[in-house]
Amino acid sequence: MTTWWEETSLRFKCKSDCFNCCEKPGYVFMDSEDVDRASGFLKITRETFQTSYLTPVNDIGVIEVTSSRPCPFLDSRGCRIHSAKPKQCQTYPFWPENLQSVSLWEKTAEDCPGIGSGPQISSSQIKTFLTDG
Numbered sequence: 001m002t003t004w005w006e007e008t009s010l011r012f013k014c015k016s017d018c019f020n021c022c023e024k025p026g027y028v029f030m031d032s033e034d035v036d037r038a039s040g041f042l043k044i045t046r047e048t049f050q051t052s053y054l055t056p057v058n059d060i061g062v063i064e065v066t067s068s069r070p071c072p073f074l075d076s077r078g079c080r081i082h083s084a085k086p087k088q089c090q091t092y093p094f095w096p097e098n099l100q101s102v103s104l105w106e107k108t109a110e111d112c113p114g115i116g117s118g119p120q121i122s123s124s125q126i127k128t129f130l131t132d133g
């Protein structure tokens with residue numbers, strides 16, 4: 001079955017002066033691969049990364065973002081682990097819950113000014129985001 005976003009041209013380009021998705025309260029879930037990549041980038045051990053930055057959940061942990069505590073990797077220029085950021089961040093805003101319907105995508109766009117600008121994102125790229133996220 002073809003989904004609505006396979007029949008529509010979705011455009012997206014992250015705005016360099018926007019940090020909305022990094023400031024929004026919630027959780028950034030990390031898997032083992034995410035922890036390896038981010039801790040390697042920061043040149044610290046997995047254990048130090050987990051104890052310094054993660055709230056324990058299951059075996060790994062999550063980055064907890066609250067209204068009074070933004071993501072610890074967000075600084076005035078943006079994400080300081082940008083090239084090693086978690087898959088959840090790499091794939092935003094192409095998350096299953098945002099792509100469920102046109103109205104949910106439009107709702108996501110209210111907080112994400114990158115939606116609707118930039119290059120057209122192919123449906124195969126979107127499928128990769130959905131698989132990787």
Ligand code: SF4
Binds near residue numbers: 021092111
């Ligand atoms: S909300 Fe959208 S435009 Fe803003 S930083 Fe996140 S992905 Fe980029």
Ligand code: SF4
Binds near residue numbers: 071080
């Ligand atoms: S890890 Fe980087 S991209 Fe992800 S929420 Fe934190 S600052 Fe934003």
